[in-house]
Amino acid sequence: DAKTTQPPSMDCAEGRAANLPCNHSTISGNEYVYWYRQIHSQGPQYIIHGLKNNETNEMASLIITEDRKSSTLILPHATLRDTAVYYCIVVPGGSQGNLIFGKGTKLSVKP
Amino acid sequence: DAGVIQSPRHEVTEMGQEVTLRCKPISGHDYLFWYRQTMMRGLELLIYFNNNVPIDDSGMPEDRFSAKMPNASFSTLKIQPSEPRDSAVYFCASRQGQGRDTQYFGPGTRLTVL
Numbered sequence: 001d002a003k004t005t006q007p008p009s010m011d012c013a014e015g016r017a018a019n020l021p022c023n024h025s026t027i028s029g030n031e032y033v034y035w036y037r038q039i040h041s042q043g044p045q046y047i048i049h050g051l052k053n054n055e056t057n058e059m060a061s062l063i064i065t066e067d068r069k070s071s072t073l074i075l076p077h078a079t080l081r082d083t084a085v086y087y088c089i090v091v092p093g094g095s096q097g098n099l100i101f102g103k104g105t106k107l108s109v110k111p
Numbered sequence: 112d113a114g115v116i117q118s119p120r121h122e123v124t125e126m127g128q129e130v131t132l133r134c135k136p137i138s139g140h141d142y143l144f145w146y147r148q149t150m151m152r153g154l155e156l157l158i159y160f161n162n163n164v165p166i167d168d169s170g171m172p173e174d175r176f177s178a179k180m181p182n183a184s185f186s187t188l189k190i191q192p193s194e195p196r197d198s199a200v201y202f203c204a205s206r207q208g209q210g211r212d213t214q215y216f217g218p219g220t221r222l223t224v225l
Contacts, residue, residue: 042218043115043202043217043218043219044216098156098159098167099214100156101153102153103153
């Protein structure tokens with residue numbers, strides 16, 4: 001079973017920041033938080049991952065709380081193309097890194 | 112690189128027929144994964160390979176499903192005989208190295224079994 005909890009859906013206005021929360025209260029010390037997204041009819045796409053420090057790349061920022069029990073994915077200026085299902089996944093660091101997908105959050109970016 | 116390539120993109124077949132889905136991973140990637148996605152069950156891992164060797168097939172639903180990876184650049188997922196409940200989108204993904212490396216997904220094959 002997935003180790004994360006995400007809201008089933010969220011809306012965001014185009015051009016505004018989209019903040020997607022994820023709860024992973026049972027995360028252990030060597031487990032990473034990964035985010036993937038799936039645009040309709042496409043394969044999932046990697047966005048970002050982190051262990052305990054905040055991370056930023058060209059797509060998004062990842063904010064992980066100090067106790068690591070939750071995180072937030074931030075899309076700083078959402079566009080219509082960011083409409084997708086966003087998956088938060090916990091991956092053990094020493095494992096084969098297999099991904100267990102939950103139901104994710106359906107983000108709808110509206111004009 | 113062209114990314115992960117899957118064929119066919121769409122397959123419609125009749126119950127009882129054999130179905131073969133194909134995947135070409137990204138060159139240099141030594142892990143290959145097969146997933147299935149349905150509305151009811153979401154995205155599920157079926158099987159994965161490391162250096163062409165099947166490592167974990169615990170997600171394969173039943174004996175009607177089989178997967179092979181004869182070389183580093185090609186894998187197949189076969190369903191024989193197919194059933195309507197096998198209708199789903201099947202994704203192939205590849206990864207370079209272990210653990211935390213990124214998985215890259217193909218565009219998927221949409222299978223419809225009538």
